[in-house]
Structure formats: structure tokens, C-alpha cells
Amino acid sequence: MEDYFMLIISAIFVNNILLIKFLGNCPFIGVSSSMDSAKGMAAACIFVNVLASSMCWVFQKFVLEPLSIEYIQTLAFILIIAGLVQLVEIILQKVAPPLYRALGIYLPLITTNCMIFGVAVLNIRQDYTFMQAFVYSIATAVGFSMALILLAGIRERFIVGKIPKLMDGFPIGLITAGMMGLSFYGLVGIGK
Amino acid sequence: MDPIVINSILAMGGLGLGLGAALSVAAKVFYVYVDPKIGEVADCLPGANCGGCGYAGCSDCAAAMVAGEAAPNACKAGGDSIIQAVAAVLGVSAGAAEREIAKIFCRGTHTSAERKFLYKGIQDCRAATLVAGGDKTCTYGCLGLGTCVTNCPFDALSMGENGLPVVNEKFCTGCGTCASVCPRSIPKIVKESQQTAALCCSHDVGKIVKAICDAGCLGCGLCKKACPEKAIEIDKFLSVVDPEKCVGCGDCYEKCPTGAIQSLLA
Amino acid sequence: MTVRDIINMIVVLTVVSLVCGGGLAMVKMATAEQVEYQKIKNVKEPALKKILSDYDNDPVSDRKTIITGKDSKGKDIKTTIFYAKKGGKLIAVAFEAYGSGYGGPIGVVMSINQPDEVLGAIAATTNSETPSVGGIVMASSELRDQYAGKPVDANFGLNSAGGIINAISGATMSSIGVSTAVKNGMEIYKKYKSDILG
Amino acid sequence: MASIVKEFTKGLWEEVPPFRFVLGLCSVLAVTTSMSSAIGLGGGVIFVTVMSNVLVSALRKVIPDKVRIAVFIVIIATAVIIVELTMQAYFYGLYEVLGIWIPLIVVNCLVLGRAEAFARKQSVILSLADGLGMGIGFTLSLAVVASIREIIGAGTWFGIQVMPAIYPGFTYLLKPPGAFVCLGIMLGLMNVVSARLDAKKKAAA
CATH class of the missing domain: 3.30.70.20 (Alpha-Beta Plaits)
Known part of the structure; x- marks a missing residue:
């Protein structure tokens, strides 16, 4: 149990998937301009990340490795993720329309989100057991959402602040992410 | 044929087949009837999600229009060309709506209106009004910190030198965002x-x-x-x-x- | 979503995945040889360099993979044999064998000089020993020198078990791991000598 | 012919990928700590973008709209695996350095973005030009960011010592937070340059 705790702490704080490992900042800068879009994206990411990495782990261990075709892992994983996202979108539209309206616009965006695919591949490369992979995917998604919501909070203050016109938008977003990353980077000593 | 080739083909083919089948079954079982017209109407709308029509965005407004809850001219931001296009898609005769634009109902410039104190806080009228009702002695007057300017989805507002916003009537679509954003609703939507x-x-x-x-x-x-x-x-x-x-x-x-x-x- | 659309959708997705899977398999087979070489060159070669000397061929390309027994699941275990030659004459044979250490399997690469069949030298490759304890032992020459120069059929067990190797104090488990790895290596050599030298 | 050149040059300045519109950001930040890895990944991205653009536009009439994204992704993933295998076979050092970043080209927003936005509608040759232009533009930007980070960060360029020996190296730039700040500042400068260009153009017009 002890190393799960360490796994969670290191995934959320120490090597935060977004600020230290750089996975998933395509939507990070784009979506974080307003708080509710950030929350919507974060919730969708947690939900899909857990589902995707467990399915990929199962596919790797029960199909790719027995047939010894690990080299095709990239194609298999991304196919699963794309299919999964589309499936979730269709099911959500029918089962929970309000939830769909809140998450809806972000779901297609998630297919190209580097974090989901990155976590799936990392689970295999660090050869985690299923439980470790499951816990790791939850922790990274929580870390991702935390960083996203923190940045969204900060960027909402920009509207009232005095930002030079040319730095407005992406440049200031990136610099803020850098500053936030610095604070997370201070914790590097803790995890393994 | 080396086993690796057969395995790869079978695995990937199987995966593709499985996903294709799952998607099609889901599409069938979870089929939600979405009126294709909504997509067409949404395409005609400007897509600025300004909220002038009172709905949460263009797609919501389009859905309301198709459902008949909203009239084709509900879209304030579009102007005549949009209204005609929507009416054409819906096959409804659209009452030609009179164009509305925003006007600034205050002439209290830096020089003409008195100031109670020097305000150095957050450059936002909503924030300024919280500080003892704003730095302008007149409690109804425009504080000139540009909240309406920054929030205008069509960039039709700019801040004049005299500290009052100026409406660029060419761009203004009368969507009403400035009126709703201003703590004192100085900009008002008026018929052209x-x-x-x-x-x-x-x-x-x-x-x-x-x-x-x-x-x-x-x-x-x-x-x-x-x-x-x-x-x-x-x-x-x-x-x-x-x-x-x-x-x-x-x-x-x-x-x-x-x-x-x-x-x-x- | 007419039925025709659905079938069309499934067919296209399956056919594209099929074709891509097949195409990739072809590419995989084309590059498999080169990838294998690169893997050995970058992983095994540093260890090989420690145990083989004054050869004039490239042992990494001069290699043969033989089957050395079956593992628990019935899949046969493959061992790659590297040949060191001088002036075309075989001077040493090297291969890797495993023993169980404290943290998990310990990989030991060993060379056997030809024709006098004496153990040339050993070097550790992969091990997951605790770096502070087992790791030092693996790198220490004191343990390695005890193996060098011994004949193939010497008893490489620890002296506590009647063998000729005395364990490093404080890292008995790693020492046992290394000695079992070497013993397994000798087994493989004796059992498959004909394949190796054939 | 003119349109092909236009598509090609478009990728080099007006719509140079990671700067003009922020696509493919993850790899730009992570891989640009050294020039060799940046160019290595850039080469991979060029091959993948060109191949996926060509295949996507070749098959554009056959692919049903409902499953469009999934098929594009399969094509891109195939191209990426080919790059991965060739790199593993012939540039093993680069393969080790890049590690996870090669498979991650598949989710690089640039590649799918071009396939979705452009190749799906255009002819094969145009898509090829666009893919090449975008790929090279991406690699150039990678190179620019990488040289800045490596020279200022570690005082070397392609591994050769460039700065005087006593230069301690501003390693903050090599760390992840530095990457964000460096890219942010570069984007800002780029805005300044293009604003000045537009102003000059407007003044001239």
C-alpha cells in the first residue's frame, strides 16, 4: 500500500504530467482561458484517462505480449483511445444529455490529447501492475486537472490586469505555466 | 508468412472490426434524434456565442429556432443577412428586424465630472464600484475603466481619450453584452x-x-x-x-x- | 444511419486497420535483423568488451542463437553465443547466463577461452540488486577475479558449499547469485558444446 | 504549380506550426533541450506529416464521415511506427534519447490537424506540399527553440562547446519550467515582429 501512496504523490505533485513531463499541454493553453471550460476539460480527462489506460493495459498484456507484437503498441493504443472517445461521446449524448452538453465539446479534443496516450504508454514502459497503472492514471489525471484549474484561475485575473497587448493570450499563458511549473519543480526531491 | 505478420494482421484487423462494430452498435442503440436543420441553422449564425439572443450560444439558439421557441430574428448579432439565411433554412418568413445598436448614456468626462478619490485598484468597472461606489462623485456615471470595451465580442467599443467609451456603429451588432456587463448599464441598446x-x-x-x-x-x-x-x-x-x-x-x-x-x- | 452506412463504416475501418497491420509487419521483419544488431551492440557490447580481448573480428555480428532448454511455459530459451576470433581462429566464446540474486535475476556474461576451455572472465549485465549492497559486489573485481582462469568443470559454488569461491561479506545473496549464474553458464556450455562449437 | 509553392511556403512563415497557431506544443517543449534530438524528432515529424497527408488525401473519397477520425489516426500511427522502427534500426542513439517522444508524434496536434483541416479536402499533390511545408516549418521552429535553449542553457550547440568555458550555463532553461517561459517569450517576440511587419505593410499600402 505504501508505494501506491508514493506513486500518487509523485504523479500529482512531483512529476506532474503537465508541468514537468510536458504531456497534454495542447489543450492546456487553449482551454485554460476560462474556468468553466477548464473544469469541463478536467472532468472529461479524468474520466477518459482512467478508462483508456486500463483498456490499453489489458490489451497489451493479453493480446500484444502473448502474440509478441509489442512493436505495434502505438497503433493499437491510439485506435482504442479514438474508439473509446467516440463511444463515450455517443453513450453520453443518450444517457446523460446535461453532462454531455457540459463535456461534449471537449471529448473530440481529448483524442489528440497527449496525456491520455502518454499515460497509456508510460504504464507499459514502467511495467506497472494493473492496480498500479489504474492508480497512476487517476493520479496523473488529477494532477493534470489541478494544474489546468490553477492556471485557469490565474488567467481569469488577466482580463483585469495590465497585460501588454502583444503578450496577451498564448505568450502570457505559457509564461504563467512556467512560473507555476517552477513551484512544482521545487518538490522534485520527494518522489522516486 | 512469418507468424509475426499473421499476428499483426489478425490483431489489428480484429481491433478495427471490434471498434467498428462497437461504434455502430452504440450509434444504433444510443441513437439520439438530432434535427439536421439545427446544424444548418447554426452554420448561418455568426458563431460568436455572444448571448445576445438570450441563449447559451449559437448552437443553443439554433436549436431554439428550429424548435420554434425563438424567432429567426432572435439573433441580434447577425443583422439582416443572417436573419434571411436562417429564415430560408427554416422556410419561415422573418419579420425584418430593425437594427439596434448600443449608445453610451453618460457624458461625464474626466474634466466635466468630479472625482472623489484617486482609484489605483483593479482596472475593471465592476471592481471599482465595490470600492465606495467608484471614484466618480456621481454614483450613476460611467467609471471609464473599460469593462464594456474588453467584453465586447465584436470589438465595437473603444475607450476615448476623455475617459468615456466610444461605439463603432459599423461593428456594433446590438448584442447587449456591454449593457449587461456594465455595473451601471451606461451603454443602452437603442433602435438605430x-x-x-x-x-x-x-x-x-x-x-x-x-x-x-x-x-x-x-x-x-x-x-x-x-x-x-x-x-x-x-x-x-x-x-x-x-x-x-x-x-x-x-x-x-x-x-x-x-x-x-x-x-x-x- | 442506414444499415448500408454501418456496414460501410465497419468494412472501411477493418480494412484500413488490416492493411496497416500487415504493412507494419512487413516493415518490422525488414528491420528486425538490424534492430537486433543495434540492441546487442548498444546493450551487450560494453559487457563483452570487458571479458573479451585481443580479437580482430566483431563478436556482435559474429554470433549464433541456439536453443538451450525450455522454460516453465514450454517456450524454448534462446541464448546468443558470441565468437571472438583472432586471425580467423576461434580464441574465445562468450554468452550470458542468469542466477537468482537478492533483487531478482542477475545476468552474468562469461567468456570461455578456446581451445584450453578455461573461464576467461565474467562481467555483470543486468541486475536489480540494491545498488548500495549488491551493486558494488557486481562491480567489484575481487569477486570477478576468483572466477577468472578457472577450468570449465571447476566447482564454482561458494566455499561454504564446498566450492572454490568465497562470498563477499555482507552481500552473500549477490555472491550466490553470481556463482549460480556462472554454474548455469557452465551447464549450458557442457550440454550444448556441440552446437556452440559446431 | 503556383498554388503548390504557396501551400509549401505557407508552412514556413505565415502559418509556421508551433508559433502562428499553437499546435504540436508538447514536443516543442520537451525535445528542444538539445539540437540533435530536436532535428531528429523534426525529421520524424516531416516524414509522418507528409505520409499521412498524402494517404489521407488519397483515400479521402473512400472514408465515411462517421469514422473519419479513427481512420486518420490509424494512418498516422502507421507512419509513426515506421519512423520508430527505422530509427531503432539505424539511429539507435537518437532512438534512446527521444524515447517516448517518438510514439507521441501520433497525438501531435499538428499532424492530425493538417489531416483534418487540409488533406481531407485537397488533392494529393497539394497535401504533399502542405505536409512538407508544415513539417519543415515545425522542424525549423524546433531548431530555433533548441538552439536558443542549448546555447544559453548549456553553452553548447549540437554538443560542441560554443560559449566560453567559464560560462556556467543557465540550466534553468533546460528544466521544464524554463521551457514554458522561453517559448512564451519567443511567442511574444514573434507577435512584436509580425505586428511591426503589419504596421510597415499598412504604412506602405
Whole structure:
């Protein structure tokens, strides 16, 4: 149990998937301009990340490795993720329309989100057991959402602040992410 | 054929087949009827999600239009071309809506209006009003910190040198965002054809207004007496022009001691 | 979503995945040889360099993979044999064998000089020993020198078990791991000598 | 012919990928700590973008709209695996350095973005030009960011010592937070440059 705790702490704080490992900042800068879009994206990411990495782990261990075709892992994983996202979108539209309206616009965006695919591949490369992979995917998604919501909070203050016109938008977003990353980077000593 | 080739083909083919089947079954079982018209109508709309129509965005407005809850001219931001396009898609005759634009109902510039204190806080009118009702002595006047300018989805507003926002009528679509965003709703949505209006929002007594602002409406009623069409009413020391009755004769312009009431058709 | 659309959708997705899977398999087979070489060159070669000397061929390309027994699941275990030659004459044979250490399997690469069949030298490759304890032992020459120069059929067990190797104090488990790895290596050599030298 | 050149040059300045519109950001930040890895990944991205653009536009009439994204992704993933295998076979050092970043080209927003936005509608040759232009533009930007980070960060360029020996190296730039700040500042400068260009153009017009 002890190393799960360490796994969670290191995934959320120490090597935060977004600020230290750089996975998933395509939507990070784009979506974080307003708080509710950030929350919507974060919730969708947690939900899909857990589902995707467990399915990929199962596919790797029960199909790719027995047939010894690990080299095709990239194609298999991304196919699963794309299919999964589309499936979730269709099911959500029918089962929970309000939830769909809140998450809806972000779901297609998630297919190209580097974090989901990155976590799936990392689970295999660090050869985690299923439980470790499951816990790791939850922790990274929580870390991702935390960083996203923190940045969204900060960027909402920009509207009232005095930002030079040319730095407005992406440049200031990136610099803020850098500053936030610095604070997370201070914790590097803790995890393994 | 090396086993690796067969395995790869089988695995990937199987995965593709499985996903294709799952997607099609899901599409069938979880089929939600989405009226294709909504997509078409949404394409005609400007897509700025400005909220002028009162819905959460263009797609919501399109859905309401298709469902008949909203009239084709509900989209304020579009102007005639949009309304005709939507009407064409829905096959409904669209009442030609009169174009509406925003007007700034305050003339209290830095020089003409008195300031209580020097405000160095957050550059946002909503924030400024929290600080002892804003730095302007007149509690109804425009604080000039540009919240309406930053929030205008069509960039039709810019801040004039005298500290009051200026409406660029070419871009303004009358979506009303500025009116809803301004803590004192200084910008008001007015029909383009309206001739005259008292450009002030102050309900203070004339004596107070005269002391703190030399451009405000004193509520003296001279314009009301001068108006041949009886189009002007004094509502708690503030003159209000009824657009239907006003013919724009201009008799009231000279009578007004502070020039608050004037022609809108600059 | 007519039925025709659905079938069309499934067919296209399956066919594209099929074709891509097949195409990739072809590419995989084409590059498999080179990838294998690169893997050995970058992983095994540093260890090989420690135990083989004054050869004039490239042992990494001069290699043969033989089957050395079956593992628990019945899949046969493959061992790659590297040949060191001088002037065309075989001077040493090297291969890797495993023993169980404290943290998990310990990989030991060993060379056997030819024709006098004496153990040339050993070097550790992969091990997951605790770096502070087992790791030092693996790198220490004191343990390695005890193996060098011994004949193939010497008893490489620890002296506590009647063998000729005395364990490093404080890291008995790693020492046992290394000695079992070497013993397994000798087994493989004796059992498959004909394949190796054939 | 002119349109092909236009598509090609478009990728080099007006719509140079990671700067003009922020696509493919993850790899730009992570891989630009050294020039060799940046160019290595850039080469991979060029191959993948060109191959996926060509295949996507070749098959554009056959692919049903409902499953469009999934098929595009399969094509891109195939191209990426080919790059991965060739790199593993012939540039093993680069393969080790890049590690996880090669498979991650598949989710690089640039590649799918071009396939979705452009190749799906255009002819094969145009898509090829666009893919090449975008790929090279991406690699150039990678190179620019990488040289800045490596020279200022570690004082070397392609591993050769460039700065004087006593230069301690501003390693903050090599760390993840530095990457964000460096890219942010570069984007800002780029805005300044293009604003000045537009102003000059407007003044001239």
C-alpha cells in the first residue's frame, strides 16, 4: 500500500504530467482561458484517462505480449483511445444529455490529447501492475486537472490586469505555466 | 508468412472490426434524434456565442429556432443577412428586424465630472464600484475603466481619450453584452432610428447634479415643455424620450442648460 | 444511419486497420535483423568488451542463437553465443547466463577461452540488486577475479558449499547469485558444446 | 504549380506550426533541450506529416464521415511506427534519447490537424506540399527553440562547446519550467515582429 501512496504523490505533485513531463499541454493553453471550460476539460480527462489506460493495459498484456507484437503498441493504443472517445461521446449524448452538453465539446479534443496516450504508454514502459497503472492514471489525471484549474484561475485575473497587448493570450499563458511549473519543480526531491 | 505478420494482421484487423462494430452498435442503440436543420441553422449564425439572443450560444439558439421557441430574428448579432439565411433554412418568413445598436448614456468626462478619490485598484468597472461606489462623485456615471470595451465580442467599443467609451456603429451588432456587463448599464441598446435621447443616467436632484457634473441632466423639465410632440417625460429628475413620438425636430436641444439631451444621429 | 452506412463504416475501418497491420509487419521483419544488431551492440557490447580481448573480428555480428532448454511455459530459451576470433581462429566464446540474486535475476556474461576451455572472465549485465549492497559486489573485481582462469568443470559454488569461491561479506545473496549464474553458464556450455562449437 | 509553392511556403512563415497557431506544443517543449534530438524528432515529424497527408488525401473519397477520425489516426500511427522502427534500426542513439517522444508524434496536434483541416479536402499533390511545408516549418521552429535553449542553457550547440568555458550555463532553461517561459517569450517576440511587419505593410499600402 505504501508505494501506491508514493506513486500518487509523485504523479500529482512531483512529476506532474503537465508541468514537468510536458504531456497534454495542447489543450492546456487553449482551454485554460476560462474556468468553466477548464473544469469541463478536467472532468472529461479524468474520466477518459482512467478508462483508456486500463483498456490499453489489458490489451497489451493479453493480446500484444502473448502474440509478441509489442512493436505495434502505438497503433493499437491510439485506435482504442479514438474508439473509446467516440463511444463515450455517443453513450453520453443518450444517457446523460446535461453532462454531455457540459463535456461534449471537449471529448473530440481529448483524442489528440497527449496525456491520455502518454499515460497509456508510460504504464507499459514502467511495467506497472494493473492496480498500479489504474492508480497512476487517476493520479496523473488529477494532477493534470489541478494544474489546468490553477492556471485557469490565474488567467481569469488577466482580463483585469495590465497585460501588454502583444503578450496577451498564448505568450502570457505559457509564461504563467512556467512560473507555476517552477513551484512544482521545487518538490522534485520527494518522489522516486 | 512469418507468424509475426499473421499476428499483426489478425490483431489489428480484429481491433478495427471490434471498434467498428462497437461504434455502430452504440450509434444504433444510443441513437439520439438530432434535427439536421439545427446544424444548418447554426452554420448561418455568426458563431460568436455572444448571448445576445438570450441563449447559451449559437448552437443553443439554433436549436431554439428550429424548435420554434425563438424567432429567426432572435439573433441580434447577425443583422439582416443572417436573419434571411436562417429564415430560408427554416422556410419561415422573418419579420425584418430593425437594427439596434448600443449608445453610451453618460457624458461625464474626466474634466466635466468630479472625482472623489484617486482609484489605483483593479482596472475593471465592476471592481471599482465595490470600492465606495467608484471614484466618480456621481454614483450613476460611467467609471471609464473599460469593462464594456474588453467584453465586447465584436470589438465595437473603444475607450476615448476623455475617459468615456466610444461605439463603432459599423461593428456594433446590438448584442447587449456591454449593457449587461456594465455595473451601471451606461451603454443602452437603442433602435438605430431613434432620433433623440438624454445621454445621462443620473436620478439625482438637479442641485446635486449641477454641483458634481457639468454635463448631466438636471431634471429641470425645460426639454419636456419645449417638445411639441409631448415625447419627453421626467422620470425622477431624468428626462426620458419616447422614440415612437419623437420626430427629431430638435427644439429641446437648445433649451437644455447642460446639453444632456441631444441628437443620436451624429 | 442506414444499415448500408454501418456496414460501410465497419468494412472501411477493418480494412484500413488490416492493411496497416500487415504493412507494419512487413516493415518490422525488414528491420528486425538490424534492430537486433543495434540492441546487442548498444546493450551487450560494453559487457563483452570487458571479458573479451585481443580479437580482430566483431563478436556482435559474429554470433549464433541456439536453443538451450525450455522454460516453465514450454517456450524454448534462446541464448546468443558470441565468437571472438583472432586471425580467423576461434580464441574465445562468450554468452550470458542468469542466477537468482537478492533483487531478482542477475545476468552474468562469461567468456570461455578456446581451445584450453578455461573461464576467461565474467562481467555483470543486468541486475536489480540494491545498488548500495549488491551493486558494488557486481562491480567489484575481487569477486570477478576468483572466477577468472578457472577450468570449465571447476566447482564454482561458494566455499561454504564446498566450492572454490568465497562470498563477499555482507552481500552473500549477490555472491550466490553470481556463482549460480556462472554454474548455469557452465551447464549450458557442457550440454550444448556441440552446437556452440559446431 | 503556383498554388503548390504557396501551400509549401505557407508552412514556413505565415502559418509556421508551433508559433502562428499553437499546435504540436508538447514536443516543442520537451525535445528542444538539445539540437540533435530536436532535428531528429523534426525529421520524424516531416516524414509522418507528409505520409499521412498524402494517404489521407488519397483515400479521402473512400472514408465515411462517421469514422473519419479513427481512420486518420490509424494512418498516422502507421507512419509513426515506421519512423520508430527505422530509427531503432539505424539511429539507435537518437532512438534512446527521444524515447517516448517518438510514439507521441501520433497525438501531435499538428499532424492530425493538417489531416483534418487540409488533406481531407485537397488533392494529393497539394497535401504533399502542405505536409512538407508544415513539417519543415515545425522542424525549423524546433531548431530555433533548441538552439536558443542549448546555447544559453548549456553553452553548447549540437554538443560542441560554443560559449566560453567559464560560462556556467543557465540550466534553468533546460528544466521544464524554463521551457514554458522561453517559448512564451519567443511567442511574444514573434507577435512584436509580425505586428511591426503589419504596421510597415499598412504604412506602405
